[in-house]
Amino acid sequence: MSVIIFAESTEGKFKKATFEACSYGAKIAAATGSEAHALVIGSAPADLSVLGKYGADKVHHASDAALDEFNGAAVASVLKAAMDAIGAKYVVISGSFNGKTVAPILSVKAGAALITNVNSLPASYGPLVVRRSAFSSKGLADYTTSADVAIISIIPNAIGVEEHNKAGEVATLDAAPAAKNTTVVSVDRVKGQIPLPEAELVVSAGRGMKAAENWTLIEKLADTLGAATACSKPVSDMHWRPHTEHVGQTGIAIRPNLYIAIGISGAIQHLAGVSNSKTIVVINSDAEAPFFKAADYGIVGDAFDVVPKLTAAIEAFKASN
Ligand SMILES: Cc1cc2nc3c(=O)[nH]c(=O)nc-3n(C[C@H](O)[C@H](O)[C@H](O)COP(=O)(O)OP(=O)(O)OC[C@H]3O[C@@H](n4cnc5c(N)ncnc54)[C@H](O)[C@@H]3O)c2cc1C
Numbered sequence: 001m002s003v004i005i006f007a008e009s010t011e012g013k014f015k016k017a018t019f020e021a022c023s024y025g026a027k028i029a030a031a032t033g034s035e036a037h038a039l040v041i042g043s044a045p046a047d048l049s050v051l052g053k054y055g056a057d058k059v060h061h062a063s064d065a066a067l068d069e070f071n072g073a074a075v076a077s078v079l080k081a082a083m084d085a086i087g088a089k090y091v092v093i094s095g096s097f098n099g100k101t102v103a104p105i106l107s108v109k110a111g112a113a114l115i116t117n118v119n120s121l122p123a124s125y126g127p128l129v130v131r132r133s134a135f136s137s138k139g140l141a142d143y144t145t146s147a148d149v150a151i152i153s154i155i156p157n158a159i160g161v162e163e164h165n166k167a168g169e170v171a172t173l174d175a176a177p178a179a180k181n182t183t184v185v186s187v188d189r190v191k192g193q194i195p196l197p198e199a200e201l202v203v204s205a206g207r208g209m210k211a212a213e214n215w216t217l218i219e220k221l222a223d224t225l226g227a228a229t230a231c232s233k234p235v236s237d238m239h240w241r242p243h244t245e246h247v248g249q250t251g252i253a254i255r256p257n258l259y260i261a262i263g264i265s266g267a268i269q270h271l272a273g274v275s276n277s278k279t280i281v282v283i284n285s286d287a288e289a290p291f292f293k294a295a296d297y298g299i300v301g302d303a304f305d306v307v308p309k310l311t312a313a314i315e316a317f318k319a320s321n
Helices: 016-032 049-054 071-084 096-112 214-223 233-237 269-274 290-294 303-319
Strands: 002-007 036-041 060-062 088-094 112-120 128-134 138-143 150-154 169-172 201-205 228-231 258-264 281-285 297-300
Touching: 002 071, 016 036, 036 071, 049 060, 049 169, 060 071, 071 088, 071 096, 071 214, 088 214, 096 112, 112 138, 112 169, 112 303, 128 150, 169 281, 201 214, 214 228, 214 258, 214 303, 228 233, 269 290, 281 290, 281 303
Parallel strands: 002 036, 002 088, 036 060, 060 169, 088 150, 112 150, 201 228, 201 258, 258 281, 281 297
Antiparallel strands: 112 128, 128 138
């Protein structure tokens, strides 16, 4: 009985979420005395064995050309075939956009238990007990299942990436996808920007920026740092920024090395998606803003005064180094 990990990639690169899922799967494999098998589906990065670094004992590739464009039902049928071929007890799937599509379909196909929004390693394996985020991240719930096979869907960036340095032995998996009953008509990809879940540096701003046109200040700071941009929920609700930038409980969860929050109050729903950041810098004109309690560094000041000065200081530092 093994652990299978759904290994997602995009544009020839594995996602950070895949490394995290591998790290997580490797720990389950170690705790249960089994092997961690990563499954790469469709077009794939050139070096598959890199997943060994993050804990995969074996990396299987199902390379049918029909799988090159993501299709949830087709991917689930290949994962099911892999579960049967390898003999899976646990399946680890990141709660990414694609993972959220695949996990419930696979759960029905395989008759497996599905536990979503998982944010920690299982507390026990017989029966499986695993903790998940509940009640819109205001609480935690311990779920248990006695099902033969469990699919564990982890919140991206909730667990973190760890290196395990396993073999990552590459094998081919002959599994043709089941006939499609849905067709992907078109895909619009955001080009030329760092995807937020992958970003190590993030400059984020909230309603304190007052209007969409003031984001030139935020973009300039982000460009100077080579950072991705993010925003609070009201900002994307008001269409000042696209919804793809909304971070938090109902948006994207991130875990960058540096998160700079400008004109954001620090509501619990916002913190739910960003508090795993390694270093948090808060710029807010209100010294009582709740975000300062979660900050490593804080600047009490007007963003329209502080941000240009910070950008200029970073530019000067870069020019002299
Ligand atoms: C079910 C639910 C889910 C939610 N999910 C999310 C989520 O995923 N993500 C999210 O972000 N929110 C979410 N929210 C909304 C959340 O509760 C807050 O309302 C929201 O985060 C506030 O956004 P904000 O900090 O940009 O705005 P505000 O709360 O209005 O804060 C603006 C901040 O800017 C500061 N400011 C004002 N002017 C300046 C200036 N010139 N310079 C510097 N600082 C200034 C103010 O002091 C203030 O702290 C959710 C709410 C609910 C009920």
